[in-house]
Amino acid sequence: MPASYAYLGPEGTFTEVALRTLPEAATRELVPYVSVQSALDAVRVGEAEAAFVPIENSVEGGITTTLDELVAGQPLMIYREVLLSITFALLVRPGTKLSDIKTVTAHPAAQPQVRNWLKANLPDALWESAASNADGARLVQEGRYDAAFAGEFAAARYGLEALETGIHDAENAQTRFVLVGRPARPAAPTGADKTSVVLWQRDDHPGALRDLLGEFATRGINLMLLQSRPTGAGIGNYCFCIDAEGHISDRRVAEALMGLKRICLQVRFLGSYPRADATTADVRPLLPGTSDEEFSSAADWVARCQDGRF
Amino acid sequence: MPASYAYLGPEGTFTEVALRTLPEAATRELVPYVSVQSALDAVRVGEAEAAFVPIENSVEGGITTTLDELVAGQPLMIYREVLLSITFALLVRPGTKLSDIKTVTAHPAAQPQVRNWLKANLPDALWESAASNADGARLVQEGRYDAAFAGEFAAARYGLEALETGIHDAENAQTRFVLVGRPARPAAPTGADKTSVVLWQRDDHPGALRDLLGEFATRGINLMLLQSRPTGAGIGNYCFCIDAEGHISDRRVAEALMGLKRICLQVRFLGSYPRADATTADVRPLLPGTSDEEFSSAADWVARCQDGRF
Known part of the structure; x- marks a missing residue:
């Protein structure tokens, strides 16, 4: 296995900062890629051991590029997730004052999070999108724009200074990133795990989605993400990206996945991995009758019947 | 095992006629008992190998005496069921004319099935209830009443004649009888089986019954009987007698029973046995994804994940 992690570049973005929070990243070579697709392809062809990409953002929702890449093509598996709080700094060349700023830039994903700040503080500034927040900073360094929204950490790298920090329209704006590799046995459960799957319905009868959700509800499993994505087969044809509480080695999760496998046209398992947002103690208590022990003793009872x- | 079957007597009732349709009855001594309870107790104490009692009637619904006996006390198991079409004959002493009839009798269960006929043909006759339809015929023989509603087969036994036959208010009035024994391994599935259980809810939260039914629906299992019975713990406290399509050795039924065992306060298995109302070919097709093969291959897929x- 090549000991490198591909990530959505360039260097100096929130993605790199999030990746460096993972202890295992310290022992790998971290290689920036120009797109989510190219980072994931590096894993598929064996050029990288894993890829680290954003998948969900608390302001905008699922990141469709990443979801669509995981939904299609050669199967990949999620091994880790990282939650990063996103606040922006306004980076400028040293000496620039707020009143000097006529043009600003950043990745388009930054815009909904800085929109109110811009309206209040730079109502007349012209916005142009950059390929990434780090790229925006580089363009400010080169003099193409007056200011860039980026992580404060990017200032030093591009010889800029932060005129303002902590900019975020939504309180608790967070982005979720995932470390994706080729399929292998998932790590053992930690007690606070999640399981990701993609579901394709067999047909579109009334109540079809409720039937899918019923497979989780019947086993007392809480959902953490439900994002529909078009299948490409025409208007109204969707698959569903779902994150559910629990680990595939939990009996209740395994049974729900079996139920989904039976009733769905297709199910893609995307992995069971530790939750970044919860320690064991934070996990909500199971509904009565849905613990592994209860699944096990119920199976014993039916065998006796x-x-x-009896 | 004593080679005798207890049945709800006396001789000459629909129960005896239904029992004699079972091939195995030909090799047993058939012993009438005065009540459902005494017939079932004969099985519980080992006096009889099995008991044959009515359990459901297409006009009135579940026969509560029998259900309550199966719900409580030492567990018993249903091995067979028989469906009998119920039509009544009006039995009189030879020579009696319709205009002679001032009093009629029968078991109270007969009344809803002959009510319209009585109103049309004997509007002024006085009805009194008998302990059984056969007992009513005996009382006519003894001169206590002018006529009795009973099975036509009872006429010969009591020296009576049928003044009218084929009396039934509801078309296709049927009574379902069951052969009940002590628990043992259920007979192998025939391809057209049903499974009976009694369910006690853990608590009475909103949607509690829907949750129970969801355990069947999620596995595509059709219900054939749902009858609530008070638990005796006060108003609003019910248990549910349920007949479901399928055999406990079917994976979908076993999985539903496991689910119920997990979420219910108590589950009593009452047996898996051949359906009297259907041959294999009549059984409704399974919902997609609920065949034994699909359960099996879904389990294999989860094991691979x-x-x-994958």
Whole structure:
């Protein structure tokens, strides 16, 4: 296995900062790629051990590029997730004052998070999109724009200074990133895990989605993400990206996945991995009757009934 | 095992006629008992191998005496069921004319099935209830009443004649009888089986019954009987007698029973046995994704995911 992690570049973005929070990143070579697709392809062809990409953002929702890449093509598996709080700094060349700023830039994803700040503080500034927040900073360094919204950490790298920090329209704006590799046995459960799957319905009868959700509800499993994505087969044709609480080695999760496998046209398992947002103690209590022990003793009881011993 | 079957007597009732349709009855001594309870107790104490009692009637619904006996006390198991079409004959002493009839009798269960006929043909006759339809015929023989509603087959036994036959208010009035024994391994599935259970809810939260039914629906299992019975713990406290399509050795039924065992306060298995109302060919097609093969291959797929082989 090549000991390198591909990530959505360039260097100096929130993605790199999030990746460096993972202890295992310290022992790998971290290689920036120009797109989510190219980073994931590096894993698929064996050029990288894993890829680190954004998948969900608390302001905008699922990041469709990443979801669509995981939904299609050669199967990949999620091994880790990282939650990063996103606040922006306004980076300028040293000496620039707020009143000097006529043009600003950043990645388009930054815009909904700085929109109110811009309206209040730079109502007349012209916005142009950059390929990434780090790229925006580089363009400010080169003199193409007066200011860039980026992580404060990017200032030093591009010889800029932060005129303002902590900019975020939404309180608790967070982005979720995932470390994606080729399929292998998932790590053992930690007690606070999630399981990601993609579901394709067999047909579109009334209540079809409720039937899918029923497979989770019947086993007392809480959902953490439900994002529909068009399948490409025409208007109204969707698959569903779902994150559910629990680990595939939990009996209740395994049974729900079996149920989905039976009733769906297709199910893609995207992995079971530790939750970044919860320690064991934070996990909500299971509904009565849905612990592994209860699944196990119920199976014993049915076996006794099948045998006439009751 | 004593080679005798207890049945709800006396001789000459629909129960005896239904029992004699079972091939195995030909090789047993058939012993009438005065009540459902005494017939079932004969099984519980080992006096009889099995008991044959009515359990459901297409006009009135579940026969509560029988359900309550199966719900409580030492567990018993249903091995067979028989469906009998119920039409009544009006039995009189030879020579009696319709205009002679001032008093009629029968078991109270007969009344809803002959009510319209009585109103049309004997509007002024006085009705009194008998302990059984056969007992009513005996009372006519003894001169206590002018006529009795009973099975036509009872005429010969009591020296009576049928003044009218084929009396039934509801078309296709049927009574379902069950052969009940002590728990043992259920007979192998025939392809057209049903499974009976009694369910006690853990608590009475909104949607509690829907949750129970969801355990069947999620596995595509059709219900054939749902009858609530008070638990005796006060108003609003019910248990549910349920007949479901399928055999406990079917994976979908076993999985539903496991689910119920997990979420219910208590589950009593009452047996899996051949359906009297259907041959294999009549059984409704399974919902997609609920065949034994699909349960089996879904389990294989989850095992592969747990192992990272996909």
